[in-house]
Amino acid sequence: MAAAVAVADAEGLAAVSIRRVAAELDARTMTLYSYIGSKEDLLALMLDAVGAEVLVHEPLPSSWREALVMIAWREREMVLRHPWRTDLISQRVAVGPNGLRHVEQKLSVFDGLGLDRLTSWRVLAAFNDYMTGFVVREALERGTPRSEGISDTERAAVAEPYIRELVESGEFPRLAPMIQEGVRGADDNFERGLNWVLDGIEGSLPR
Amino acid sequence: MAAAVAVADAEGLAAVSIRRVAAELDARTMTLYSYIGSKEDLLALMLDAVGAEVLVHEPLPSSWREALVMIAWREREMVLRHPWRTDLISQRVAVGPNGLRHVEQKLSVFDGLGLDRLTSWRVLAAFNDYMTGFVVREALERGTPRSEGISDTERAAVAEPYIRELVESGEFPRLAPMIQEGVRGADDNFERGLNWVLDGIEGSLPR
DNA sequence: TACGAAACTGATACGCTGTACGATATGCGA
DNA sequence: TCGCATATCGTACAGCGTATCAGTTTCGTA
Numbered sequence: 275m276a277a278a279v280a281v282a283d284a285e286g287l288a289a290v291s292i293r294r295v296a297a298e299l300d301a302r303t304m305t306l307y308s309y310i311g312s313k314e315d316l317l318a319l320m321l322d323a324v325g326a327e328v329l330v331h332e333p334l335p336s337s338w339r340e341a342l343v344m345i346a347w348r349e350r351e352m353v354l355r356h357p358w359r360t361d362l363i364s365q366r367v368a369v370g371p372n373g374l375r376h377v378e379q380k381l382s383v384f385d386g387l388g389l390d391r392l393t394s395w396r397v398l399a400a401f402n403d404y405m406t407g408f409v410v411r412e413a414l415e416r417g418t419p420r421s422e423g424i425s426d427t428e429r430a431a432v433a434e435p436y437i438r439e440l441v442e443s444g445e446f447p448r449l450a451p452m453i454q455e456g457v458r459g460a461d462d463n464f465e466r467g468l469n470w471v472l473d474g475i476e477g478s479l480p481r
Numbered sequence: 482m483a484a485a486v487a488v489a490d491a492e493g494l495a496a497v498s499i500r501r502v503a504a505e506l507d508a509r510t511m512t513l514y515s516y517i518g519s520k521e522d523l524l525a526l527m528l529d530a531v532g533a534e535v536l537v538h539e540p541l542p543s544s545w546r547e548a549l550v551m552i553a554w555r556e557r558e559m560v561l562r563h564p565w566r567t568d569l570i571s572q573r574v575a576v577g578p579n580g581l582r583h584v585e586q587k588l589s590v591f592d593g594l595g596l597d598r599l600t601s602w603r604v605l606a607a608f609n610d611y612m613t614g615f616v617v618r619e620a621l622e623r624g625t626p627r628s629e630g631i632s633d634t635e636r637a638a639v640a641e642p643y644i645r646e647l648v649e650s651g652e653f654p655r656l657a658p659m660i661q662e663g664v665r666g667a668d669d670n671f672e673r674g675l676n677w678v679l680d681g682i683e684g685s686l687p688r
Numbered sequence: 689t690a691c692g693a694a695a696c697t698g699a700t701a702c703g704c705t706g707t708a709c710g711a712t713a714t715g716c717g718a
Numbered sequence: 719t720c721g722c723a724t725a726t727c728g729t730a731c732a733g734c735g736t737a738t739c740a741g742t743t744t745c746g747t748a
Contacts, residue, residue: 381656
């Protein structure tokens with residue numbers, strides 16, 4: 275599992291094949307199947323391993339909002355360390371013990387707020403959905419590590435005439451300038467969006 | 482492209498192989514390569530095809546909020562028609578003309594609000610991120626069509642002892658009852674979360 | 689109408705994937 | 719030391735994307 279995570283971190287999830295991971299361990303291919311039932315199992319193990327990294331061990335802030343912000347940053351940082359995590363988000367992979375602990379920890383944030391179960395669930399879902407969307411987009415924009423050996427400058431070179439055409443077509447007066455100048459400050463964008471979501475939630479809470 | 486979309490709709494994205502799509506068209510495998518450069522191209526075409534479905538052709542509501550809600554519903558409905566869309570969200574697939582038009586349409590919603598470009602971009606990003614997260618989760622919960630022939634009842638049967646163990650372990654006092662009883666009303670959950678996001682945004686807008 | 693070029697179709701093959709199967713090697717309890 | 723469970727391994731199969739090249743059909747122009 276650690277070997278698989280290492281490969282994924284270094285070369286992306288696509289590089290994680292049974293043969294490759296076995297080679298990394300100086301074992302023959304089929305040897306892995308003594309320990310896992312299928313590749314799906316391996317992916318589930320990888321997911322649970324990195325899931326452990328987002329668990330908060332120190333006491334959470336008593337404010338539900340501060341606690342969620344803390345968890346949010348840990349989640350995002352974990353995904354930045356393991357960008358392949360986002361490739362598995364849309365896949366049905368078994369949730370392991372650390373995944374469950376993580377959900378439970380999030381739910382614990384609402385203790386004492388007097389929320390009914392449906393509302394707790396919805397708050398959690400909205401929070402998770404924003405997080406999912408953000409980290410997926412961020413991972414996409416940063417690009418997978420060593421993605422087909424195409425460097426950023428090469429990519430930009432390919433994109434350039436495409437962008438010029440876009441600007442000159444005049445069909446996208448609002449979009450074109452944004453693409454042209456780019457948007458900086460991922461950290462700020464993350465916080466801004468997160469705060470909008472939390473503001474919205476906070477406004478609907480009983481006080 | 483239409484053949485590929487049909488296969489994906491019916492059997493999931495995994496069923497879309499060059500050989501399979503060719504067979505669907507009564508053509509030999511390599512024939513497809515007269516029209517597309519690679520499978521990636523085919524996926525980009527599929528994406529742009531369904532992207533056309535979310536474009537709003539009638540005039541958008543003048544209220545930015547109502548306009549975004551309208552677009553949000555169209556996006557979600559499109560994904561429900563083509564759940565494989567979520568499998569491509571974390572993949573670097575080329576954006577086609579319809580994708581660009583869609584972004585431009587979203588940006589047009591902010592016309593006249595006097596937002597600077599950075600703020601417009603952030604509002605759009607937050608909206609998109611929530612949408613992405615929601616539809617990915619919803620598609621996951623609904624399951625891919627014909628996913629390995631495992632029916633819902635079978636799945637529930639497999640999950641049952643797992644859930645019982647979860648409840649009895651006592652380690653997940655908050656999560657366990659939620660899994661046990663489930664949470665209904667995807668439409669309501671969608672609107673609730675969307676409104677939280679929009680509330681948060683609205684609160685920060687100049688008035 | 690004839691012809692050259694372009695577009696299309698097709699068979700075959702290569703290297704990759706996950707994994708089923710069966711044979712061998714290893715280590716441990718009796 | 720024996721017997722057996724466990725671990726390891728080689729081989730093989732079906733599927734994938736697609737490179738190559740040869741054969742065929744279609745079409746624009748002279």
